[in-house]
Amino acid sequence: MPTTKEAPSAREQELLERAYAYSLTHGLADLSLRPLATAIGSSPRVLLFLFGSKDGLIRALLARGRADQLELLRRIEQQYDEPPGLTVIARELWTWLAAPERRPLMTFWVEAYGRSLVAPDGPWSDFARSTVDDWLELLKTSAPEQSDARRTAVLAMLRGALLDLLATDDLQRTTAAVEDYLTRR
Secondary structure, three states: OOOOOOOOOHHHHHHHHHHHHHHHHHOOOOOOHHHHHHHHOOOHHHHHHHHOOHHHHHHHHHHHHHHHHHHHHHHHHHOOOOOOOHHHHHHHHHHHHHOHHHHHHHHHHHHHHHHHHHOOOOOOOOHHHHHHHHHHHHHHHHOOOOOHHHHHHHHHHHHHHHHHHHHHOOHHHHHHHHHHHHHHO
16 A cells, blocks of 8 residues: 555545444454454455555544544634633533543543553554643643643543543533532632
C-alpha cells in the first residue's frame, strides 16, 4: 500500500465506516481480519490491500474514533463567543461522554487508551497521549484563567467518572459525583 495517499477511495471509506461500527460493538482486543471482513462484506485480502496490514487497519480505526472526539471539541468551542469557563465546559463534556448512545464509543476509547499504555510501540502508539493533549487544549481554550493543574484535575475526574460509569452503568451516581466535584471547586 502506498504510504502517501491523497484521499481514501469510496470503497476504503465505506469499509472503514463498517469496520468502525463493528469495532464499537466487538472491540479491538481480539480483532481478527477474517471475522471482521465477513461481518462487513469484504475479505481479509481486500482489507490488507486497502490498509496495508492489520496494524494499519487498527490505526485507521483509532483515527476514526479520535475524529469523533475532535468533532465534539470543535462543536463545543463553536457554541461560545468567549471562553465559557471550566465548570460549564466540564458539564458539557460529561453530558456528551455519559450519553447512553455513546457507550460503545467510550468503551472503544477506553480499550484504545489502555492498549496505548501497555503496547506503546504498536498501532496504538501515542493514542493516549494525543487524547490527553486534545482534551487539555479544549479545557485551556475554554478556561484560560485556570491553572494547568486545575484543568488536569477536571480531566482526570471526568475520565475517572467515565470509567466508573462504564463499569457500573450507574449514570445517576456518577453524574452526581461529577456535579459534586464541580460545585465544590
